[in-house]
Amino acid sequence: MTPVVAAVVVTYNRIELLAEALAALGAQTRRPDRIVVVDNASGDGTAEMVRTRFPDAELLELSRNTGGAGGFAAGIAHALKGDADWLWLMDDDTVPEPGALAALLAAATGPDSDAPVLVGSRVVWTDGRDHPMNTPRRKPRASAAETERAAAVNGYPVRSASFVSVLVDAVRVRERGLPVADYFLWNDDFEFTMRLLRGRRGLVCRDSVVVHKTRTFGSTDADPGERFYYEVRNKVWLFTRSSGLSPAERLVYGGSTLRRWARTFAGSRDRATLRRCLARGLAEGLRSRPRPTADLLADLGV
Numbered sequence: 614m615t616p617v618v619a620a621v622v623v624t625y626n627r628i629e630l631l632a633e634a635l636a637a638l639g640a641q642t643r644r645p646d647r648i649v650v651v652d653n654a655s656g657d658g659t660a661e662m663v664r665t666r667f668p669d670a671e672l673l674e675l676s677r678n679t680g681g682a683g684g685f686a687a688g689i690a691h692a693l694k695g696d697a698d699w700l701w702l703m704d705d706d707t708v709p710e711p712g713a714l715a716a717l718l719a720a721a722t723g724p725d726s727d728a729p730v731l732v733g734s735r736v737v738w739t740d741g742r743d744h745p746m747n748t749p750r751r752k753p754r755a756s757a758a759e760t761e762r763a764a765a766v767n768g769y770p771v772r773s774a775s776f777v778s779v780l781v782d783a784v785r786v787r788e789r790g791l792p793v794a795d796y797f798l799w800n801d802d803f804e805f806t807m808r809l810l811r812g813r814r815g816l817v818c819r820d821s822v823v824v825h826k827t828r829t830f831g832s833t834d835a836d837p838g839e840r841f842y843y844e845v846r847n848k849v850w851l852f853t854r855s856s857g858l859s860p861a862e863r864l865v866y867g868g869s870t871l872r873r874w875a876r877t878f879a880g881s882r883d884r885a886t887l888r889r890c891l892a893r894g895l896a897e898g899l900r901s902r903p904r905p906t907a908d909l910l911a912d913l914g915v
């Protein structure tokens with residue numbers, strides 16, 4: 614039976630990029646069966662553009678900006694209310710090449726009895742270089758058999774992925790839950806995919822290529838400014854509240870996070886802002902917990 618694919622695209626005030634992304638979805642050699650566009654209360658005419666130029670898309674207009682985390686939680690919840698076997702998740706600045714979805718499905722739905730629950734795309738920048746932002750984390754100590762199965766579809770095993778073109782099994786999402794909407798931004802995709810993949814198999818398929826049209830070429834730890842608060846708070850929530858990581862992984866990824874923060878401080882021109890965000894993020898992360906996603910979505914009428 615042909616699987617039903619629902620693409621979920623989250624957008625906020627990037628009308629031109631969104632139009633390019635939606636046009637690319639329509640140009641796929643294997644088109645998604647449904648397209649859900651989540652408008653995070655944009656003020657640039659996004660909703661009217663979608664209704665006019667892409668009338669077949671399912672437009673979900675939120676009453677306020679909930680960030681990427683809330684947007685994907687709302688969009689996935691909406692997609693799961695209808696028929697969907699697979700969810701193709703992407704930001705509004707992600708432009709898939711024509712064969713991107715076909716390659717993802719080929720890697721996800723082969724004859725392998727131990728099918729992956731997640732398949733990510735190869736992400737490149739506008740000049741064709743592999744993009745360093747939101748790089749999927751290779752799975753440590755993947756078995757030889759798992760590595761061979763991934764290599765058979767020109768891929769490699771991963772332990773996490775980003776929301777820049779990732780295909781996820783709708784059944785497993787129903788089992789393990791939505792992204793944590795209260796993260797707002799940063800680490801929401803890391804937490805969600807780590808939780809989805811714990812004890813299961815995921816991979817990146819290099820034959821599925823998308824262009825991530827960020828303004829600059831670089832990683833997310835390049836002088837983040839005020840957004841560093843979300844990085845710190847959400848990492849604390851992740852390491853202390855999420856079921857996605859094993860105890861050993863909390864130690865390993867915790868150490869990796871500290872090294873990354875040190876690099877961020879070393880390369881920053883505004884360390885005072887980073888220090889303030891670090892203190893605030895640690896305090897909020899330790900003394901609070903994320904609000905239940907169901908409650909946040911109910912407030913939005915989703």
